[in-house]
Amino acid sequence: MEVRDIFETMDYGPAPESPDVAKEWLQERDGVLDHFIAGKWATPESEEYFASNNPANGELLAMVADGNEADVNLAVAAAADALEGWVAIGGHGRARYLYAMARHIQKNSRLFSVLESLDNGKPVRESRDIDIPLVARHFYHNAGWAQVMHDQLPGYRPIGVVGQIIPWNFPLLMLAWKVAPALAMGNTVVLKPAEYTSATAALFADMCREVGLPKGVFNLVLGDHKAGAALTNHQDIGKLAFTGSTEVGRILRRATAGTGKKLTLELGGKSPFIVFEDSDLDSVVEGLVDAIWFNQGQVCCAGSRLLVQESIAEQLHSKIRNRMSKLVLGDSLDKGIDIGALVDPVQLENIRKLVDLGVEEGGQLWQPQSTMPDTGCYYPPSLITDVQPSATLAQEEIFGPVLVSMTFRTPAEAVALANNSRYGLAASVWTENINLALDVAPKLKAGTVWVNCSNTFDAASGFGGYRESGFGREGGKEGLYEYVKPFWESRLSKEPVQQLPRFTPVDDVSGDEAPEIDRTSKLYIGGRQVRPDGGYSNAAYDATGKVIAEIPAGNRKDIRNAVEAAHAASSWSSTTAHNRAQVLYYIAENLSARSAEFLGRIARLSGKEEASARAELDLCIRRIYYYAAMCDKYDGAVHATPFRNVTLAMKEPLGVIGIVAPEEAGLLGFISTVMPAIAMGNRVVVVPSQHYALLATDFYQVLDTSDLPGGVLNIVTGDQDVLAEVLAKHYDLEGMWYWGSRQGSRMVEEEAAATMKRTWVNYGLYHDWENDEQGQGESFLRKATEIKNIWIPYGE
Ligand code: NAD
Numbered sequence: 001m002e003v004r005d006i007f008e009t010m011d012y013g014p015a016p017e018s019p020d021v022a023k024e025w026l027q028e029r030d031g032v033l034d035h036f037i038a039g040k041w042a043t044p045e046s047e048e049y050f051a052s053n054n055p056a057n058g059e060l061l062a063m064v065a066d067g068n069e070a071d072v073n074l075a076v077a078a079a080a081d082a083l084e085g086w087v088a089i090g091g092h093g094r095a096r097y098l099y100a101m102a103r104h105i106q107k108n109s110r111l112f113s114v115l116e117s118l119d120n121g122k123p124v125r126e127s128r129d130i131d132i133p134l135v136a137r138h139f140y141h142n143a144g145w146a147q148v149m150h151d152q153l154p155g156y157r158p159i160g161v162v163g164q165i166i167p168w169n170f171p172l173l174m175l176a177w178k179v180a181p182a183l184a185m186g187n188t189v190v191l192k193p194a195e196y197t198s199a200t201a202a203l204f205a206d207m208c209r210e211v212g213l214p215k216g217v218f219n220l221v222l223g224d225h226k227a228g229a230a231l232t233n234h235q236d237i238g239k240l241a242f243t244g245s246t247e248v249g250r251i252l253r254r255a256t257a258g259t260g261k262k263l264t265l266e267l268g269g270k271s272p273f274i275v276f277e278d279s280d281l282d283s284v285v286e287g288l289v290d291a292i293w294f295n296q297g298q299v300c301c302a303g304s305r306l307l308v309q310e311s312i313a314e315q316l317h318s319k320i321r322n323r324m325s326k327l328v329l330g331d332s333l334d335k336g337i338d339i340g341a342l343v344d345p346v347q348l349e350n351i352r353k354l355v356d357l358g359v360e361e362g363g364q365l366w367q368p369q370s371t372m373p374d375t376g377c378y379y380p381p382s383l384i385t386d387v388q389p390s391a392t393l394a395q396e397e398i399f400g401p402v403l404v405s406m407t408f409r410t411p412a413e414a415v416a417l418a419n420n421s422r423y424g425l426a427a428s429v430w431t432e433n434i435n436l437a438l439d440v441a442p443k444l445k446a447g448t449v450w451v452n453c454s455n456t457f458d459a460a461s462g463f464g465g466y467r468e469s470g471f472g473r474e475g476g477k478e479g480l481y482e483y484v485k486p487f488w489e490s491r492l493s494k495e496p497v498q499q500l501p502r503f504t505p506v507d508d509v510s511g512d513e514a515p516e517i518d519r520t521s522k523l524y525i526g527g528r529q530v531r532p533d534g535g536y537s538n539a540a541y542d543a544t545g546k547v548i549a550e551i552p553a554g555n556r557k558d559i560r561n562a563v564e565a566a567h568a569a570s571s572w573s574s575t576t577a578h579n580r581a582q583v584l585y586y587i588a589e590n591l592s593a594r595s596a597e598f599l600g601r602i603a604r605l606s607g608k609e610e611a612s613a614r615a616e617l618d619l620c621i622r623r624i625y626y627y628a629a630m631c632d633k634y635d636g637a638v639h640a641t642p643f644r645n646v647t648l649a650m651k652e653p654l655g656v657i658g659i660v661a662p663e664e665a666g667l668l669g670f671i672s673t674v675m676p677a678i679a680m681g682n683r684v685v686v687v688p689s690q691h692y693a694l695l696a697t698d699f700y701q702v703l704d705t706s707d708l709p710g711g712v713l714n715i716v717t718g719d720q721d722v723l724a725e726v727l728a729k730h731y732d733l734e735g736m737w738y739w740g741s742r743q744g745s746r747m748v749e750e751e752a753a754a755t756m757k758r759t760w761v762n763y764g765l766y767h768d769w770e771n772d773e774q775g776q777g778e779s780f781l782r783k784a785t786e787i788k789n790i791w792i793p794y795g796e
Pocket of ligand 1 (some may be wrong): 165166167168169170192193194195223224225227228229232243244245246248249251265266267268269299300301397399425464465469470
C-alpha cells in the first residue's frame with residue numbers, strides 16, 4: 001500500500017472539542033442560569049426554573065429561570081434608570097465599552113463557541129468559525145457607529161429603553177445583531193433569548209459585568225413566551241425588536257398596534273436558490289451546502305427552494321446526492337462533522353411531519369444512508385424533487401436540512417417562481433453570466449440577493465425582509481435608523497397646527513344666486529376620471545359652510561380598482577430616477593401654470609387671505625421641486641463587507657402604497673405625503689382630505705398634462721376612516737401611510753399584521769406641514785423605500 005492509498009482510503013477519526021471549560025463555567029453557577037438585571041444576577045420572582053438540554057445527547061445542561069411580568073418590570077425599570085447616564089457618556093464613551101466587549105468576546109471566543117454548540121447542537125466548527133467571529137465583528141462595527149453617531153446621524157437621538165426578543169438558531173449572533181447597534185445609538189436594553197438557548201446570553205451578561213458596563217445598560221430576562229409577551233406589552237419600552245417566526249411576529253404587530261412603539265420584525269423565509277445552466281456546478285453544490293445544510297438548515301434565509309434550469313436539473317441533482325452522501329452527522333463538539341443536532345425534539349417532529357406531507361403531495365424524497373448518532377435530535381440531509389410550486393413544501397418554511405427542488409426554463413420563469421412566495425428574505429443567483437445575474441437581481445422580491453454565494457453576512461451590510469419576512473433592517477447604516485428617532489418627531493403637536501375652517505353647513509342656498517356646482521369631480525383611477533361605483537356623493541363646503549360641489553363617495557370596489565390600476569403601472573417603479581424627476585418637475589410647472597385657479601380654490605375652501613393661500617401654493621410647488629431633486633439623490637450605498645464582494649445597498653420602492661392624507665392640511669398635506677412616495681417609484685392610492693377633496697380632484701387636471709403614467713397616482717375621495725380600513729385590510733398593498741386619529745392609527749397597524757404591510761401612522765399627533773423639518777425630508781423618503789443588499793463577487 002502506498003501513502004497515497006492511505007490518504008484516499010483513510011477514514012476521518014473523531015476530532016472532539018473539550019466541553020470542560022464551558023461545563024466549568026456552568027458549574028460555577030451550580031448549573032443554574034438566572035436573569036441579569038441592573039448589573040446583578042437575579043433569581044426569578046416565581047422561583048420557577050425549567051430544564052435546558054444538550055440536543056446532541058439529551059443531557060441536562062442547565063436550569064433556566066422562568067421569567068414573568070414581575071421580572072420584566074424590574075429589568076425595564078433598571079434599563080430606564082440607566083438611560084440618562086448611558087446617553088450622557090456620549091458616542092465616544094459608548095464606543096469604548098463596545099470595543100471592550102468586542103475584545104472580550106474575542107478573548108473568550110472558544111468558551112463562547114463551545115457553550116453555544118452544547119446548548120444549540122450546532123457544529124462547533126460553525127460556532128467557532130462563523131457565529132462568534134461575526135458576533136465580535138458586530139461589536140467592533142457598532143463601536144465605530146457609536147463613535148461617529150454625532151456626525152453621521154445628525155438630527156437623531158436614542159429611542160430609550162429597547163425590548164429585544166430573539167430565536168434559538170443563532171443565539172449569540174442574534175443577540176449581537178440587536179444589542180450592539182441599540183447600545184451604540186445610546187439606548188438601554190432588555191433582552192429575552194429563546195427558551196431553548198439561554199446559555200451564551202448569560203455568558204454575555206457575565207462579560208458585561210467583567211468589562212464594567214454601567215449597571216442596567218444591558219439586562220437579560222430568561223424564559224419563554226410569557227416573558228416575551230410581558231416585554232412586548234411593557235409601556236416603558238420605546239421599541240421592540242423581534243426575530244422569530246412570522247406567526248409570533250404577527251402577534252407582536254397586533255400587540256403593539258397604536259402604542260407608538262417602534263417595531264422591527266425579522267421573520268421567516270423560504271428563500272430561492274436559482275441555478276442557471278451556465279453555472280459552475282461544483283461551486284453551486286458547495287454553495288448549497290452553505291445554503292441549506294449550514295446550521296442543520298435552521299437558518300431564516302436558508303436557500304431551501306432550489307430552482308434549477310431544466311437542462312441541467314438531472315446533472316445537478318446527481319451531484320447534490322453525491323455530495324449529500326458525504327455529509328457527516330454527529331455530536332456538535334466533534335470538529336469532523338458537517339451536520340449537528342436540531343435544537344429540540346419538537347423541531348425534529350415538525351420536520352418529520354412536513355416531509356411526510358411533502359411526500360404525500362407527490363414529492364420524491366432522497367436521503368443518503370448517513371450514519372446517525374443513536375441518541376439526540378438528528379435528521380438526515382434530504383432532497384425532495386418533483387415538487388409543485390403550490391405544494392406545501394414549496395411554500396412553508398421547514399427550518400431543517402431539507403432542500404426542495406423545482407425546475408424552470410427561462411429567466412422570466414425563474415423570477416416568477418422565486419417570487420411565488422409570501423416571504424421575501426433572501427435569494428441566491430448562480431450563473432457565470434454577470435448580465436443575467438444583474439438582470440435577475442432587481443426583479444427578486446427579497447431583502448438580500450447573493451450572486452454566486454449564499455448565507456454570507458456582515459455587520460456592515462443590512463439584512464431584513466420584504467413581505468411576510470418582516471420589516472426593518474439589521475446591520476449597516478440602514479440598521480441604525482431602527483434604533484434612533486428624529487428630533488422633530490418629539491415636536492409633533494397634540495392639537496392640529498393647520499386649522500380646518502369652522503362653519504355651520506348651510507345647505508339651503510337661498511336668494512337669486514345661481515347654484516355653484518361648477519365642475520363634476522370624479523375619482524381618478526388608472527389615469528382616467530371615473531364615477532364612483534356606489535353612485536353616492538358627499539357635499540363639499542366652502543369655508544363659510546356653503547355647499548359648492550358634490551364629491552364622489554368612494555367605496556371598497558373603488559379602492560380595489562385603484563389598487564389594480566396601481567399594480568398595472570409597475571413600470572413607474574423600474575423607470576429611471578431621472579425620468580421620475582422630470583415628471584415631478586413637470587407637475588410643479590403645470591401646477592404653477594394653474595396658480596390662479598388653485599389660489600382661488602385654496603382661499604375658498606380654507607378662508608385664507610390671498611397672501612396666505614399664495615404661500616401655501618408656493619410651498620407646494622417648492623416641495624414638489626424638493627422631491628423631484630431627491631429622485632436621483634436619495635440613492636444607495638456600497639458597503640465595505642470584508643469578503644471578495646461588493647455589497648450594493650439599493651433603495652427600492654415598496655410597491656403600491658395606500659395613503660390617507662391629513663384632513664386639516666389642504667393641498668399642502670396632499671402634496672407633502674403623495675410626492676415622496678411617487679418620487680421613490682411607488683404607485684399610490686390616496687384618500688385625500690374630505691374637506692379639501694376638491695383640491696385633490698382639481699389636481700388630476702395637473703396630472704393629466706404632466707406625463708405621469710396612468711395608475712401611478714390614484715385618487716379616491718370619500719370618508720377617510722372608512723376607506724382607511726379598506727386600505728389597511730387590502731391584501732395587495734405593500735405599504736400604508738395614515739395621518740388621522742389615534743384609533744385610526746391603531747386600526748391601521750392592527751389590520752396590517754395580516755399581510756405585514758409597512759405602516760407609517762401619526763398616532764393622532766399633528767405635523768406642522770408648513771415646517772420643512774416636519775413636512776418634508778429624508779424621513780419621508782426612508783419610509784417610501786426598502787433596502788435590498790446585493791452581494792456581488794468583486795476583487796481578489
Ligand atoms: P418563535 O417565533 O417561536 O420564537 C422567537 C422568540 O419569540 C423566542 O424568544 C420566544 O420565546 C418568543 N415568543 C414566542 N411567543 C411569543 C409571544 N407570544 N410574545 C412574545 N414573545 C414570544 O421562533 P423560533 O422558533 O425561536 O425561531 C425560528 C424562526 O425565527 C423561524 O421562522 C426563522 O425563520 C426566524 N428567524 C428569522 C431571522 C431573520 O433575521 N429574519 C433570523 C433567525 C430566525
